[in-house]
Amino acid sequence: MAVVSVLAVMGSESGKKVGRRAVLLGGGAAVLGTAALAREELARAWWRLPWSEKERTDGELDHKPAEWRAASAANSRRADRPDDFSVDRVVIHVVQGSYATALKVFRDPLHGAATHYVVRKDGHVAQMVRELDVAFHAGNRDMNERSIGIEHEGFVDRPEDFTAAMYAGSARLTADICARHGIPVDREHIIGHVEVEGTDHTDPGPHWDWDRYMELVAKERARLDGGGPVRAAGRGTRG
Missing domain, CATH: 3.40.80.10 (Peptidoglycan recognition protein-like)
Structure with a gap:
């Protein structure tokens, strides 16, 4: 059974990202890209899953003098x-x-x-x-x-x-x-x-x-x- 990319399952901001980069995995069919592209999408989306989201500190600065x-x-x-x-x-x-x-x-x-x-x-x-x-x-x-x-x-x-x-x-x-x-x-x-x-x-x-x-x-x-x-x-x- 074909499985859509994890970004398609989770949704996207406007649909543009999924339309451009989505990968259909399984059954030997690919809409766009290759296995490498699929791995890239998974890496991008993995952190958004509830058990893997990184901790954040309110008010933390990237530019320290700011x-x-x-x-x-x-x-x-x-x-x-x-x-x-x-x-x-x-x-x-x-x-x-x-x-x-x-x-x-x-x-x-x-x-x-x-x-x-x-x-x-x-x-x-x-x-x-x-x-x-x-x-x-x-x-x-x-x-x-x-x-x-x-x-x-x-x-x-x-x-x-x-x-x-x-x-x-x-x-x-x-x-x-x-x-x-x-x-x-x-x-x-x-x-x-x-x-x-x-x-x-x-x-x-x-x-x-x-x-x-x-x-x-x-x-x-x-x-x-x-x-x-x-x-x-x-x-x-x-x-």
Whole structure:
């Protein structure tokens, strides 16, 4: 008797994942993929079973200097990254508003979106979603699953909003994320929201200084690595 994949049995967020990756096991028939793909699905789903779910601590921080300000659970999806989805992107956003506004809307269950982090103009960082969970920030499910989102206080058309303290605090955060997840410090892996496929957003906008930012991230990453050289690279190259 044919048996559908464990994700199909358990259900999925929108049906897209099952439709794209589901595997029909048994009887020699496969809808998509191979036995290796089936094992991958099982590994991704196993932790969700009641007897195997990992313990969590409320308010636990991934970026230690941050302040915990939890987003509504409706604006993210519980996951177990990188065990179920590998993380290989950091997505840079601009709020189009204040730090306080970002915290307010991401705590609203009707808003439907949140990022993992919000950076204030003075460089202070709030963590709102754990990195192991999928935040709804990119407007693209695949990118949500593989990325960590960072919002920045301010407006895309006001270059004065992007302060030296904000760049420095955000760079420390991004370097920490890259170090923990093994993400290269380059513009292929550290991207703007505008670069996410299918998005209609323009942030972080033309006044975000990518050269300055990437140099700061590279310096912070070198510091975390004990002072070894880490060069900020352009799109398509590795740092």
